[in-house]
Amino acid sequence: MIRVAINGYGTIGKRVADAVAAQPDMKVVGVSKTKPSHEAFVAKSRGYPLYIADLSKKAAFEKAGLPVAGSVDDMLKAADIVVDATPGGVGEKNRPLYEKAGVKAIWQGGEEHEVAGFSFNSDCNYREAIGKQFARVVSCNTTGLCRIINAMDKAYGVEKVRAVMVRRGGDPADIKRGPIDAIVLNPVHIPSHHGPDVQSVLPHINIVTLAMIVPVTMMHMHVVQMDLKTAASREDVLGIMEKHPRMGLVRKAAGITSTAELKEYAMDMGRPRSDLWENGIFEESVSCIGKELYLFQAIHQEADVVVENIDCIRAMTGIEKDPAKSIAMTNKAMKFVAIK
Amino acid sequence: MIRVAINGYGTIGKRVADAVAAQPDMKVVGVSKTKPSHEAFVAKSRGYPLYIADLSKKAAFEKAGLPVAGSVDDMLKAADIVVDATPGGVGEKNRPLYEKAGVKAIWQGGEEHEVAGFSFNSDCNYREAIGKQFARVVSCNTTGLCRIINAMDKAYGVEKVRAVMVRRGGDPADIKRGPIDAIVLNPVHIPSHHGPDVQSVLPHINIVTLAMIVPVTMMHMHVVQMDLKTAASREDVLGIMEKHPRMGLVRKAAGITSTAELKEYAMDMGRPRSDLWENGIFEESVSCIGKELYLFQAIHQEADVVVENIDCIRAMTGIEKDPAKSIAMTNKAMKFVAIK
C-alpha cells in the first residue's frame, strides 16, 4: 500500500484524497488545511487524519471540534509520496520541505514546469515518470488538450493545432472571483500559455492557443482545430474516442448542448461531486473537413486531473509500469462508467 | 408496498423517483417523459419503466435506445398514487386523467391550491391529508417558510411575519432562463403570492412577503423576520432548530457565507445531487431583538419538497398515520444526516 499525503485539502486535494482512498493499492495517510473550514469537517467525516501547516492554530481547530494529528512535517514523515494541491505558486515554496523529508512529490499545473522538471500526462508519458522523485501533473486545460492531441497524433499525425479555451471564472464555491458580466481576454496577447504547456508534455506539437474567461463556474469549453497529416474519416475519429479510457462522447441523442446540462447528467448518473474525469467531447461537433478536424470539448476543471494524479503516483512509485493497466485500475476503482 | 408513478421525470420528478425507490414501503412503477433526453437515459440506468405521453413518439425513443413501457394511461393503471411533477400549469390539465384512472394524485406548488383543494406540509397538516384522494405539496419557498413559521408559532406564537425571498433565476441546467445581469422584482407589487400560499397551509398566520429574482442557479435565500407573541432567547430558538428533522443549522465554524459554499458542503458530504432537503438556516444570523426574530435561510429549490412528497404519499395512502414517524422514516431512508 502506497502511503499518500495530500498537502492542501481544497478543490483538487479533496478529490485526490477520495480517489486515493478508492484505489486498492494506496491509502490516505493525511490531509492538510491552513484554517478550519467546511472542508476540514469533510476530512473529519471521511476519517482522514488532519494536519495543519501552522501548529499555533491547533487550538482554533480543536475548538471547532476538529482534532489535529500534527504538523505538515509530521504528515510527510508518514508518507511515501505527497500530492501538493496548494494554491498556484505556493507549491513551489514547499519543495524544500519535500526534499528535506525525502518524499516523492507531485505538483499541480498551477506551478511552473520547472518546479519538478517533468510534466506528466497518463496517455503521453507515463513510462518516463517511472521512478522519478518529482513530477507535475499539467493543468486541467493542458490535460484535456494533451489527451485529444496525442490520440490524433498517434492515429493520423498532427501538423498543427489551433485551440481556443473559453474558461470558467472561478470554481463553484469560489465566491470572490469574477467576472460577473464580461468576457475577459486572458491573456490579450497570442498565444496563451497553454500551447507551450502542451509542449512541456508533447514537445514536437505545433500549437497556437488563445484563451478567455467568462462568468461561469462549471467547466471550460475548448474549440479544437487540427490540421492532420493524413485525412481522417469522422467515423474513425469517433471510434478512437469511444475506445479511449479518458474520453466521453456526449451523444446527440441525449440533447445536451451546454456545460450545465452535461454537469447535470454527470450528477444524475451518480458521479461523486458530479465529476467529469474525461474529456466531454460533443459527438455532433466532431467534423472532418479535408485534412482538418474540428470539435468542441468540455473540460471539468475540478476533476480531469484527479485521475492523472493517481496514475502519476503509480508511475513514480513504480508499483505499476504499464500505463494502460494503471489507467484501467484507476478508472475501475472510481466506477468510471463513460458518459456514452 | 405502495406503487408510485411519477408523471414528469424532470428536476423534481427524478428526485422524487429516487426518494421513493429508497423507501422501504413504496416503489416506483413508472416514470414519464415527453421526449428523449438525457433524463430518459438516467431513468433507464435506474431501471425505472419509461412511459410516454404521446405513443406516436415511441419510435423516436426506441431509436435512441430507450425502451418504452407504454402510455401514461398504462402507467396510471399500474399505480396506487401518481406524483405529478410536470411543468407548472400542465399538472392541472392532467386532473381528468387521474380522476378517470381512479388513482390518488399529488401535484406540486407550480399549480394553484384549487387543483387539489388541499395544500400539504409535513410539519403543519400531515394528519389532515390522511385518506385524501388529491393533494398539492406547496412550493419550495412556501415549504421553507411553513417549516420555520410553524415551529416558531408552536413555541412562541407568531404575531406577524415579514419575509423577503431572493430567488434563483433558473435551475442549474435550465439554460434558457435569465436574468444574466439584473435584479428582477417578481412581482413589483407587494405582497408576492408566497404570503397567501403560506396561508393555504397555515390560514391564521399574518404574513407579508416580497420577492425578487437574481442571476443564480442554486438555492433561494430567505430573509425572515417575525414578531413573536412571547419573547424568545436565541439559545432556545437554536435548540428548536437543532431538534427539528427538516432544519439544518449552517454553523459559523464551517465558515459558510453563501449558497454556493453551502451547496459545495452538501456535495462534499456525499448528498445525492448535492441536495439540501432541509432549511439551511445560518446559525450566526439567528437574532432575537426584543420580541423580534431575524434569520437568513437557504432553500434548495430542487430538493426541499422531495421529502414532503414522500410524507404526503404515506399520509394520503394511510400507510402511516403519525407524521413524526413518517418524517423519521423518510429521512432515515435517504440517509439524511443533518448539515450540523
Add this chain to the structure above:
Amino acid sequence: MIRVAINGYGTIGKRVADAVAAQPDMKVVGVSKTKPSHEAFVAKSRGYPLYIADLSKKAAFEKAGLPVAGSVDDMLKAADIVVDATPGGVGEKNRPLYEKAGVKAIWQGGEEHEVAGFSFNSDCNYREAIGKQFARVVSCNTTGLCRIINAMDKAYGVEKVRAVMVRRGGDPADIKRGPIDAIVLNPVHIPSHHGPDVQSVLPHINIVTLAMIVPVTMMHMHVVQMDLKTAASREDVLGIMEKHPRMGLVRKAAGITSTAELKEYAMDMGRPRSDLWENGIFEESVSCIGKELYLFQAIHQEADVVVENIDCIRAMTGIEKDPAKSIAMTNKAMKFVAIK
C-alpha cells in the same frame, strides 16, 4: 431629405432612429411600437411620431400619456424607406405591407437572406445596393466579420477564415434570456450559420465558423484566424486597421482586457448609449505567424449595424453613390471619434 420610418422601436430601432435624426440628409417620420413601454416614452421625449401596429390599443397608449399618430400603414405612407427592426422572424411577415405601400425596405440580420434577396455591408457591396427596393443589413456578428475579412482580402488575399464567436446571452435589458451559469454551444454542429452568412455578402470567401453563448450582456467576442495568400507584417495590418473608418484599435496602453472595460471606455468617452459602432480590435492580440493572422475583436451587438443601416439608406435611395463618402458622412454626423 429622405423620409425614414422605423418599424420596431427596440434595441436596434431606437438606435437607428437617433442615427437617422443625426444625419443632414434624412429625417425620422415615425417609429412604431406594439405596446406602451419605457421605449415609447423615450420616442415621445425625442419627438418621434409614434405609430402602432394594432389601432385597438390606441386607448392604452393614450391612457399612459403617449399620443398615437396612426397605424403602421399610415407611417409607411409618410416614408420613402422603412427600416424594419422588428424581432427576428417577424420582419419577413411585414414584406407584403411594404410591397403594398410601395416603400423601400431594409431588414436586419435576424431575417434570412431571402427576405430581401440582397445582403448588405457598407465596406463590401455598397454600390450593388444602389437603387434596390429591398435589402437586408447582415447581423452584428456577420457585419464585424465582413469588415475585417474584406479589408484583409483586399490587402493580402484570404485563403481561409476560421472564426469562433463567443456570444452574449441577451441584451442588457433582456431579463428573460439566459444562460445564467453555462457555456451553450449554439449550435453544437460545425459550422455555425455565420460562415454561410458572410458568404451572402462575400461569396468567394472560404470560411468555417463556430459559435457559443455565454452569460454576458455586453458584446460578442470573436477569435478570428485567417490564412492569408501573401504574408503580412503586423505593422502593416495595424496600419490598415488604423485607417479603416469602422475599426477601432483597443490600445494596449489603455489597459483594457475585456468587453466590460471596453464598454466603460465608450461610456466615459461620451458615446451615446456607450455604443461601439466599430469593430473593437485588441491591438495587442494582432499576431502574424507566417501567413497566418490571429486577432480578438469585440463586436457590440446593439450598435455595429446601426451605421450600416444609415449607409444602406443612402445607397438604396441613390442620394449618395460613393460608399466612402456615405461612410464618412455617417460617421461625422454621429461624432464618431475612434477608440484609438
Add this chain to the structure above:
Amino acid sequence: MIRVAINGYGTIGKRVADAVAAQPDMKVVGVSKTKPSHEAFVAKSRGYPLYIADLSKKAAFEKAGLPVAGSVDDMLKAADIVVDATPGGVGEKNRPLYEKAGVKAIWQGGEEHEVAGFSFNSDCNYREAIGKQFARVVSCNTTGLCRIINAMDKAYGVEKVRAVMVRRGGDPADIKRGPIDAIVLNPVHIPSHHGPDVQSVLPHINIVTLAMIVPVTMMHMHVVQMDLKTAASREDVLGIMEKHPRMGLVRKAAGITSTAELKEYAMDMGRPRSDLWENGIFEESVSCIGKELYLFQAIHQEADVVVENIDCIRAMTGIEKDPAKSIAMTNKAMKFVAIK
C-alpha cells in the same frame, strides 16, 4: 469659483469631476491617477490636469501620451477642497496630506465615520456641514436609505425601519470581483453595518438592516419597510416622492420591473453614463398597510453620491447656506430631469 481637486479618478471620482465641471460656481483643478489606464485618457480628453501620486511613474504616463501636471501634493496646492475618491481604506491614509496642505477634504462612504468625524447627506444635515474642514459623504446605500427615511420621518415620524439590501457584486468594469453564481450573505450576522451608518447621519432612527451580495453589476435593490408613527395614505406618500428632488418614481406604465430595464431607461433618456442620481422607487411597490410602509428602491451605486458630493462642497465652503438652493443648483446644472 471653488477650486476642486479629485484625488482618485475612478468610478466615483470621474463622475464627481464631470459634475463639478458642470456647475456654475466650481471648477476642476486636477484629478489624480496612480497608473496609466483608460480613465487617464478620459481625463485627458476632458482637459482635466492629470496629477500622479508617485512621480517616479511620470515617464510611464508620458510614454503612453499622458502629460503629467505634477504630484498629488502639487494638486492640493492648487485646490480649495479635495474630494477623496480613492479606494475604501486608502482615503484614511491621505488625511495627514490634506491637513498639511490646509485644504478642506471630503471622503466617501468606504471610509469610517471617524476619518472626518462628520457624515453628510444633503437632505438631512446640510446646514451642519457649513464651514467644516472635513466631511464624509455616506455610501451609496446609506445615502439612499437616509433620503427615504428622513422624508418619511419628517412627514409621519418613523418608529422603526427594517431594510434588506441586495447588493451588486462589482461595478460593471470591475472584472475581478464575483460572485458568479452565488448569493453571499455580507455579513451573515444581523444587523449589517448599514443601520449604524444611517445613524451616523440620523442618530435617532431605530433601524435594523440586512445585506447580501448577488451577481449583478448594476444597482443595489433595497427592500424598505417602516413602522410609521402616524398612518399614511399611499397617495400622500407618492406625492412626497414626486416632489422630492432626489427621488424618482419608476412608473408602472413604463413596464420596468428590474434594475437592468431601469438602467436602459436612464441610458435612453441620455443621462451621462446612464447615471441614476436619485432613488429609483418602484411606484407599484409603494404599499401602506396599517401604519406600515413597504417599498422597493433601486440605488445606482456609482451615481447617487455624486450629487451629494457637490452639495457637500457648497456647504463646507459656505458658498451657499441653503440646502434647497444647493440641491436645485446641482440638479439643474446636471440637467437632472426626473425619471417620472
